[in-house]
Amino acid sequence: MPKILLLEDDLLLGETLEDLLDxxxxxxxxxxxxxxxxxxSFNAKFDLYVFDINVPLINGLTxxxxxxxxxxxxxxxxxxxxxxxxxxxxxxxNGADDFIKKPFDSDELLLRIQALLRRTQSRVSECIGTLxxxxxxxxxxxxxxxxxxxxxxxxxxxxxxxxxxxxxxxEMIIDALWPHNASASDGSIRVLINRLKQExxxxxxxxxxxxxxRLVS
Numbered sequence: 001m002p003k004i005l006l007l008e009d010d011l012l013l014g015e016t017l018e019d020l021l022d023x024x025x026x027x028x029x030x031x032x033x034x035x036x037x038x039x040x041s042f043n044a045k046f047d048l049y050v051f052d053i054n055v056p057l058i059n060g061l062t063x064x065x066x067x068x069x070x071x072x073x074x075x076x077x078x079x080x081x082x083x084x085x086x087x088x089x090x091x092x093x094n095g096a097d098d099f100i101k102k103p104f105d106s107d108e109l110l111l112r113i114q115a116l117l118r119r120t121q122s123r124v125s126e127c128i129g130t131l132x133x134x135x136x137x138x139x140x141x142x143x144x145x146x147x148x149x150x151x152x153x154x155x156x157x158x159x160x161x162x163x164x165x166x167x168x169x170x171e172m173i174i175d176a177l178w179p180h181n182a183s184a185s186d187g188s189i190r191v192l193i194n195r196l197k198q199e200x201x202x203x204x205x206x207x208x209x210x211x212x213x214r215l216v217s
Contacts, residue, residue: 020106081102131161167212177192
């Protein structure tokens with residue numbers, strides 16, 4: 001089930017949301033200050049953030065700005081009592097996807113959560129077995145878990161996935177990964193391939209001797 005990170009320092013509201021989201025089948029991690037939420041975001045992958053703004057240590061606006069600057073594009077809903085347009089503008093500029101003003105209707109919150117998760121999941125455009133790529137966020141998942149890849153590793157794996165099981169030549173790999181670097185070598189490619197093999201468990205990268213590589217599910 002989708003995993004949600006909730007940032008809310010109001011204990012009564014937090015408990016209410018915990019019960020509500022648990023009943024709907026979501027896996028919830030509830031943090032009561034911004035630093036705790038920041039730590040949680042580094043330690044686990046979430047499908048959605050639900051953030052209050054006025055919270056201790058790191059406020060919700062600053063927190064989302066820091067996450068976005070670290071290339072964390074997890075969809076985010078703000079729950080806030082703020083009425084000022086300037087706050088809403090700052091939130092959207094920092095990367096928020098939606099705002100819900102307190103007090104709010106529980107059914108409306110659930111509908112907005114479902115809509116945002118549905119829209120986000122639809123971005124994943126291509127899967128090979130349990131290996132899926134989200135080209136909008138430059139992320140590849142295996143068994144719904146985000147793979148930790150460097151830029152070149154992501155580009156290489158995406159190239160193999162896009163080939164549909166056909167062999168990708170070494171020349172194609174070099175053109176995609178080192179377009180202006182004639183010094184790229186077979187050894188450089190092998191290092192990346194071996195790194196990907198260590199990451200992957202549901203698919204296999206096969207070496208086509210003398211030609212290149214292909215992905216086999």
